[in-house]
Amino acid sequence: MMNGAYDGLLMLLGVMWVVPIGVFIGMTFGAVPGLNKSGMLAILLPVLLAMSPEMGLVFAMSLYAGGEVGNAFPAVVLNIPGDASAAVTALEGYQMTLRGDGAKALGMCVMGSTIGAVLGGLASLVAAPTLGAIALRFSYPEICIIVLFGLAAIAQVSSGGLAKGLMMGFAGMLLSTTGTDPMWGTFRGTFDLVYLFDGLPIIPCLIGLLGFSELLKMIEGGITVNRVSQAREVGLKGVLAGMRETFRYPFDLLRSSLTGIIIGIVPGAGGTVSTFLSYQQALSWASPEAKKQFGKGSPNGLIAGDTANNADVGGSIVPLITLGIPGSSAAAVLLVIMAYHGLEVGPRLLSTAEGASVAYAIIWSQFVSAGLLVVMGGLLATFAYRLAFLPVNTMVPVIMVAALIGSFSQNQYIFDMGVMVLFGIIGFFMKSYGYPPIALLLGIILGPMFEENLLRTLRLGGGTPELFFERPLTLFLWLLLFLTLGARPALQLLRNYRNRRIGDPVKAQQ
Amino acid sequence: MIAKSLACSLAGSLAAFAATVSLTAGAAFAADNWPPPQMTIVVSHDVGSSHNAQTRALGEVWAEKLGTKFIYENRDGASGRVGYDYFLGQKKDGSVILSSNLGSSSIMYIQQKPRWKYEEAIYPVGSFGIDPGAIFVKDDSPFKSMTDIIETAKKRPVTMGISYWASPENLQIHQAMEQTGAKFEIIPHSNSGEITTQVLGGHLEVGYSKVGTFTRGGNGLRIISVPMPTNPVPGLTSNAPAFDKEIGTDTLPIASYRGILVHKAFADAHPDRVQKLHDTLTEALKDPRVIEAMKKTGVDEKLLVNMTHDQIMKDVIQAHWDAFAKYGSIYDKKTN
Numbered sequence: 001m002m003n004g005a006y007d008g009l010l011m012l013l014g015v016m017w018v019v020p021i022g023v024f025i026g027m028t029f030g031a032v033p034g035l036n037k038s039g040m041l042a043i044l045l046p047v048l049l050a051m052s053p054e055m056g057l058v059f060a061m062s063l064y065a066g067g068e069v070g071n072a073f074p075a076v077v078l079n080i081p082g083d084a085s086a087a088v089t090a091l092e093g094y095q096m097t098l099r100g101d102g103a104k105a106l107g108m109c110v111m112g113s114t115i116g117a118v119l120g121g122l123a124s125l126v127a128a129p130t131l132g133a134i135a136l137r138f139s140y141p142e143i144c145i146i147v148l149f150g151l152a153a154i155a156q157v158s159s160g161g162l163a164k165g166l167m168m169g170f171a172g173m174l175l176s177t178t179g180t181d182p183m184w185g186t187f188r189g190t191f192d193l194v195y196l197f198d199g200l201p202i203i204p205c206l207i208g209l210l211g212f213s214e215l216l217k218m219i220e221g222g223i224t225v226n227r228v229s230q231a232r233e234v235g236l237k238g239v240l241a242g243m244r245e246t247f248r249y250p251f252d253l254l255r256s257s258l259t260g261i262i263i264g265i266v267p268g269a270g271g272t273v274s275t276f277l278s279y280q281q282a283l284s285w286a287s288p289e290a291k292k293q294f295g296k297g298s299p300n301g302l303i304a305g306d307t308a309n310n311a312d313v314g315g316s317i318v319p320l321i322t323l324g325i326p327g328s329s330a331a332a333v334l335l336v337i338m339a340y341h342g343l344e345v346g347p348r349l350l351s352t353a354e355g356a357s358v359a360y361a362i363i364w365s366q367f368v369s370a371g372l373l374v375v376m377g378g379l380l381a382t383f384a385y386r387l388a389f390l391p392v393n394t395m396v397p398v399i400m401v402a403a404l405i406g407s408f409s410q411n412q413y414i415f416d417m418g419v420m421v422l423f424g425i426i427g428f429f430m431k432s433y434g435y436p437p438i439a440l441l442l443g444i445i446l447g448p449m450f451e452e453n454l455l456r457t458l459r460l461g462g463g464t465p466e467l468f469f470e471r472p473l474t475l476f477l478w479l480l481l482f483l484t485l486g487a488r489p490a491l492q493l494l495r496n497y498r499n500r501r502i503g504d505p506v507k508a509q510q
Numbered sequence: 511m512i513a514k515s516l517a518c519s520l521a522g523s524l525a526a527f528a529a530t531v532s533l534t535a536g537a538a539f540a541a542d543n544w545p546p547p548q549m550t551i552v553v554s555h556d557v558g559s560s561h562n563a564q565t566r567a568l569g570e571v572w573a574e575k576l577g578t579k580f581i582y583e584n585r586d587g588a589s590g591r592v593g594y595d596y597f598l599g600q601k602k603d604g605s606v607i608l609s610s611n612l613g614s615s616s617i618m619y620i621q622q623k624p625r626w627k628y629e630e631a632i633y634p635v636g637s638f639g640i641d642p643g644a645i646f647v648k649d650d651s652p653f654k655s656m657t658d659i660i661e662t663a664k665k666r667p668v669t670m671g672i673s674y675w676a677s678p679e680n681l682q683i684h685q686a687m688e689q690t691g692a693k694f695e696i697i698p699h700s701n702s703g704e705i706t707t708q709v710l711g712g713h714l715e716v717g718y719s720k721v722g723t724f725t726r727g728g729n730g731l732r733i734i735s736v737p738m739p740t741n742p743v744p745g746l747t748s749n750a751p752a753f754d755k756e757i758g759t760d761t762l763p764i765a766s767y768r769g770i771l772v773h774k775a776f777a778d779a780h781p782d783r784v785q786k787l788h789d790t791l792t793e794a795l796k797d798p799r800v801i802e803a804m805k806k807t808g809v810d811e812k813l814l815v816n817m818t819h820d821q822i823m824k825d826v827i828q829a830h831w832d833a834f835a836k837y838g839s840i841y842d843k844k845t846n
Contacts, residue, residue: 042557042584049566136711180588183698184841185621185676187588192625194595198587267707323710323730325703332558332703339563342806456697460669460713 008360015055022062023372030070033080033406037067038329053341058365064330065369068310069377072109077387080211085271088279088305090210095297106381107242109306114373116307119257120314121366132322135265141467144453145477150276150446154439156283165439172443182452195415204407204420209437212403212424218392239381252303260308264315267327271312278308284484321359545578546605554593554610556586560722565609567803568638572794589618602773612769613678616830621676633777634822635770636788640813641722643764645735656735656756663692670694670716671705679718681833684840685761722808737764743810762833767826792816
């Protein structure tokens with residue numbers, strides 16, 4: 001193993017020049033709304049296959065890492081997430097931008113992402129076989145409970161009232177049943193339209209609900225004022241301040257990295273789930289004061305999403321390297337490159353000298369990418385946040401074009417643009433009447449995963465839900481879910497009770 | 511002034527040259543305007559799939575033989591329906607072709623009943639490989655043979671992961687259940703990676719996928735049976751016996767038949783061009799570069815078979831439709 005790690009490092013040195021190119025291209029692609037990681041890797045697949053295996057794989061990893069940071073930029077500045085995993089970034093980052101902290105928010109995204117990437121890389125370097133074995137413990141009921149963590153955020157982010165949040169969450173889950181059902185292949189609500197066969201297009205819904213609805217709000221508010229009239233800290237200074245401030249949240253960083261790594265290693269879960277789960281965890285463990293900031297530009301929430309999103313990269317390559325099973329759609333592209341070059345995959349990858357070197361070259365490259373994320377991400381952030389200062393009458397057409405391109409770019413269907421506009425209008429009315437768009441979004445994004453794993457669990461359990469309650473890991477996850485949802489309120493109740501007992505009515509009311 | 515005049519003269523000459531080249535090329539293209547300089551292959555499978563990897567492995571050399579360049583568009587979803595519907599909406603001039611799994615897409619067609627008619631809209635030109643089905647268990651599974659599995663499944667339901675419900679594998683295993691009295695608890699998945707993970711983790715007793723899956727990462731697993739009349743790849747499957755031979759059943763042969771299809775309108779209008787597609791595909795499959803590239807993606811040289819249109823329609827498409835006619839009701843029943 002040590003030889004493999006050393007040879008991998010040497011192998012990386014020979015192809016390291018592609019890493020900055022990959023990170024830069026990845027970041028640029030990632031910043032284009034709608035172009036997700038797997039889409040980007042698919043576009044560049046002919047280039048990746050033409051390279052030597054180690055170069056192609058290292059280049060792909062750099063693109064992947066760069067893309068995860070790039071998608072934060074439009075999310076923070078325009079409220080248009082690059083892909084579903086940047087929804088949390090948009091939710092908190094854009095609010096920070098509106099209050100003049102755009103540069104700082106971008107700095108936090110970049111630093112959170114970097115720390116997530118480093119810790120994810122470290123996990124894959126030192127514990128890949130162990131993590132691979134853990135990944136195999138997860139089956140349908142476990143993934144189902146993990147998704148429940150994300151869905152639990154619906155109740156926690158419902159600032160307009162729990163009833164409204166739950167209503168929207170269920171509406172989102174109902175909408176997510178559009179398309180081919182995951183078990184039987186039956187078409188549901190497709191109206192025989194090819195555009196809906198594979199389900200409701202997530203990215204147009206995302207852009208519509210978050211970005212386009214915001215645009216409509218801007219128009220409603222008058223188009224003569226700037227979105228952001230005054231910034232607290234600007235330029236590189238602001239970005240660096242954001243980077244420094246990230247370190248004031250060590251627990252959020254560690255918890256989110258761990259969440260990202262664990263979810264990353266579970267094939268079928270993916271980066272989007274890790275960001276929502278991490279966000280839900282940040283919300284659950286935040287102090288009452290910090291909790292009030294969620295949905296209004298919370299640094300804890302922002303860091304939670306971005307850190308987990310990048311730690312997930314390191315996690316997702318673990319099952320690829322140790323089991324030959326890709327943990328994400330982007331990792332599936334890496335598998336295609338490996339197969340194309342005839343590399344042994346699965347446990348045999350680490351047992352052959354060439355395979356081990358390539359595997360470790362991929363792992364080491366994560367650290368180089370992480371270093372470059374700070375430099376390139378920081379520089380890009382220095383310029384990107386300035387978009388926030390453009391007057392609204394300039395930004396409206398810019399955002400509109402970005403939103404339309406973003407909706408179109410993944411499938412290249414005009415239909416998807418229509419979906420985006422429709423969801424933009426829905427989002428506008430939701431915002432106007434105090435219904436949280438994020439709850440609808442959570443239902444749409446997590447609904448299909450919840451449904452397919454729920455149905456598989458029931459089928460595997462012979463039609464009964466017993467598998468949810470008879471395995472140690474499921475019981476542990478239920479306990480964790482209960483603790484994250486109920487521990488703080490329970491502690492607060494206990495504290496109130498104790499304060500009443502000792503006769504301190506002021507503290508008791510707090 | 512002189513410099514300006516020279517520049518104008520040079521620019522004029524260049525423009526004239528460019529126009530001449532363009533006209534010449536245009537004339538040449540008009541005389542024999544197929545294949546165009548660039549063609550699109552719509553792949554009805556996702557980017558990370560074996561089918562996509564094999565299409566691309568073939569495409570590089572086939573494009574050379576055909577005298578064109580290929581660009582690829584992955585349009586996956588709804589058991590291949592997204593790719594077919596998208597393909598049918600493209601230009602019918604032979605510049606866009608489709609790469610698809612012929613067996614599973616024939617089931618998709620007959621089960622989903624799209625508005626278009628297969629024989630009127632689609633024309634299979636040839637095939638570029640067969641990836642046999644594989645029934646597998648975890649290395650340390652107590653099942654040593656398919657007979658063991660069937661015997662156990664006669665006493666209690668055995669859990670089995672398949673790629674998706676409306677798949678040929680499901681038909682085959684239902685045929686086996688009917689003929690043997692065995693019972694399987696079939697759990698559909700969206701890709702082979704999920705099945706291998708669940709079998710490796712011990713959550714499913716048996717998995718059902720394709721041999722190519724194992725060469726791309728099925729370690730820790732053991733192929734126990736190959737649902738083909740004979741096992742065409744004993745070396746890749748530890749000499750696993752053929753399903754029907756071992757169990758004594760008569761079931762549908764299961765494999766991914768990698769096929770190339772064109773629009774029927776194009777095939778009717780230009781049979782010579784369709785023949786050219788077929789012939790160059792045959793040439794490409796004999797090319798050592800393709801043989802080597804395919805081997806890397808898990809396809810043995812002897813499975814690089816280019817079937818004719820008639821063979822495909824009779825032995826693959828019609829065979830699947832016939833099996834569906836007899837057992838298709840299982841897709842609606844949704845129970846075992």
